[in-house]
Amino acid sequence: MIRYLKTAAAAATTAEADRQVRSTVETIIESIIKRGDDAVHELSQRFDNYDRTDFRLSESEIADCVAAVGEEALDDIRFAQTQVRNFAQHQRAALTDIEVETLPGIVLGHKNIPVNAVGCYVPGGKYPLLASAHMSVVTARVAGVKRIITAAPPFEGRPAQAIVAAQHLAGADEIYCLGGVQAVAAMALGTASIGKVDMIVGPGNAYVAEAKRQLFGTIGIDLPAGPTETLVIADDSVDAELCATDLLGQAEHGPTSPAILLTNSEPLARATIAAVEHLLTILPTAAIAARSWADFGQVIVCDTLEEMLATADAIASEHVQVMTADPDWFLERMTNYGALFLGPRTNVAFGDKVIGTNHTLPTKGAARFTGGLWVGKFLKTVTYQRVLTNEASAMIGEYCSRLCLLEGFAGHAEQANIRVRRYGGRNVPYAEAASRR
Ligand SMILES: NC(=O)c1ccc[n+]([C@@H]2O[C@H](COP(=O)([O-])OP(=O)(O)OC[C@H]3O[C@@H](n4cnc5c(N)ncnc54)[C@H](O)[C@@H]3O)[C@@H](O)[C@H]2O)c1
Numbered sequence: 542m543i544r545y546l547k548t549a550a551a552a553a554t555t556a557e558a559d560r561q562v563r564s565t566v567e568t569i570i571e572s573i574i575k576r577g578d579d580a581v582h583e584l585s586q587r588f589d590n591y592d593r594t595d596f597r598l599s600e601s602e603i604a605d606c607v608a609a610v611g612e613e614a615l616d617d618i619r620f621a622q623t624q625v626r627n628f629a630q631h632q633r634a635a636l637t638d639i640e641v642e643t644l645p646g647i648v649l650g651h652k653n654i655p656v657n658a659v660g661c662y663v664p665g666g667k668y669p670l671l672a673s674a675h676m677s678v679v680t681a682r683v684a685g686v687k688r689i690i691t692a693a694p695p696f697e698g699r700p701a702q703a704i705v706a707a708q709h710l711a712g713a714d715e716i717y718c719l720g721g722v723q724a725v726a727a728m729a730l731g732t733a734s735i736g737k738v739d740m741i742v743g744p745g746n747a748y749v750a751e752a753k754r755q756l757f758g759t760i761g762i763d764l765p766a767g768p769t770e771t772l773v774i775a776d777d778s779v780d781a782e783l784c785a786t787d788l789l790g791q792a793e794h795g796p797t798s799p800a801i802l803l804t805n806s807e808p809l810a811r812a813t814i815a816a817v818e819h820l821l822t823i824l825p826t827a828a829i830a831a832r833s834w835a836d837f838g839q840v841i842v843c844d845t846l847e848e849m850l851a852t853a854d855a856i857a858s859e860h861v862q863v864m865t866a867d868p869d870w871f872l873e874r875m876t877n878y879g880a881l882f883l884g885p886r887t888n889v890a891f892g893d894k895v896i897g898t899n900h901t902l903p904t905k906g907a908a909r910f911t912g913g914l915w916v917g918k919f920l921k922t923v924t925y926q927r928v929l930t931n932e933a934s935a936m937i938g939e940y941c942s943r944l945c946l947l948e949g950f951a952g953h954a955e956q957a958n959i960r961v962r963r964y965g966g967r968n969v970p971y972a973e974a975a976s977r978r
């Protein structure tokens with residue numbers, strides 16, 4: 542049996558909020574299509590109270606940001622980027638181009654070609670989320686993307702120094718101090734001052750995620766990566782303080798971030814609710830975390846591991862932290878999640894900031910159909926074919942000709958037939974094949 546010891550108070554209001562975000566984003570994109578840079582300036586002024594002649598940072602502004610961050614922090618950023626780069630390089634090595642002879646004389650292949658130009662959005666409305674620069678820019682570089690541009694909103698009225706340092710160290714070619722929908726749309730559509738890209742990647746708030754969704758098709762996107770979600774799966778092998786810490790650690794992202802405890806221990810569930818209340822009295826970011834906990838937090842108690850598994854797969858959370866006696870039981874069976882954090886020694890913050898797996902991950906159930914950002918997202922797997930011999934061309938041509946005519950495609954059939962005639966196979970007359978349709 543599945544029991545809810547705490548439900549999400551605000552779940553019912555989210556459809557209306559989604560509609561409002563959709564229409565705001567539509568209006569903003571429309572204005573950038575119509576008025577380009579002029580609209581971008583107005584929007585930055587309106588949403589971020591920030592304007593400048595050119596949103597692109599100069600070499601000297603970048604150098605100033607790097608200098609201001611200080612050596613110790615730069616070393617930490619370099620360490621995190623090294624971990625992200627290293628894992629991405631291992632993942633890249635797992636993607637091989639192939640070329641195989643599938644029938645005598647028939648050669649099929651695929652190649653992985655990097656997207657030419659990518660825009661990496663780095664969020665920075667509430668916190669200067671510099672880690673997103675590692676996740677997008679470093680990974681795009683490993684993939685071999687030629688032009689990598691990146692944008693982040695201003696923080697406290699000026700470029701966020703640590704974000705700029707991370708964008709620069711990650712190897713970005715152009716850095717813009719621009720946030721939200723205006724940044725995503727300007728990079729995607731291009732303006733007089735920003736050259737457009739082929740793909741937009743990176744996480745962001747609901748507006749940023751919706752902008753990517755609406756622009757998809759005009760450009761490529763990595764995946765829907767909106768407000769953070771976390772699911773803690775725990776049994777009585779861990780204590781309530783650990784569970785509460787891991788729930789609130791992610792609830793602090795924003796007031797709409799769901800944090801859910803799923804457990805087969807009712808005592809742990811009750812103790813975790815109490816521990817959350819206690820932590821909310823001391824956590825410096827409690828104002829945000831308390832709202833997301835009240836509105837979107839849930840505590841779910843199951844009887845069996847199977848119930849926990851089914852519930853977790855139905856939630857399809859972005860982050861899933863498994864702290865049970867045998868976390869690998871879930872690794873082997875779970876199908877819907879952005880990233881798994883196995884055992885009490887690791888946690889979502891490790892993945893968010895430093896351990897090397899990518900933190901840009903699917904939200905709002907998108908884990909049912911995609912994983913997170915990774916080097917493969919920047920690659921287009923494209924195919925090619927060649928036929929080595931006359932015999933092979935005539936042989937496959939005969940099949941092709943007949944199959945075309947089953948569909949009534951006389952012109953397609955003739956593409957095959959001309960080769961069958963030239964390379965010595967049997968030409969199927971139109972009337973004979975058409976009668977088989
Ligand atoms: N899914 C993931 O992989 C992942 C990873 C990290 C962070 N995140 C999420 O990224 C988000 C970051 O959000 P943030 O707000 O701090 O920064 P953000 O950079 O995503 O958004 C800030 C921008 O939003 C725009 N904006 C704000 N209010 C608006 C409004 N009413 N109308 C139109 N535009 C508006 C502004 O232009 C501003 O520049 C968080 O929700 C966090 O959970 C997700």
Ligand SMILES: [Zn+2]
Nearest residue numbers: 769791794893
């Ligand atoms: Zn996080």
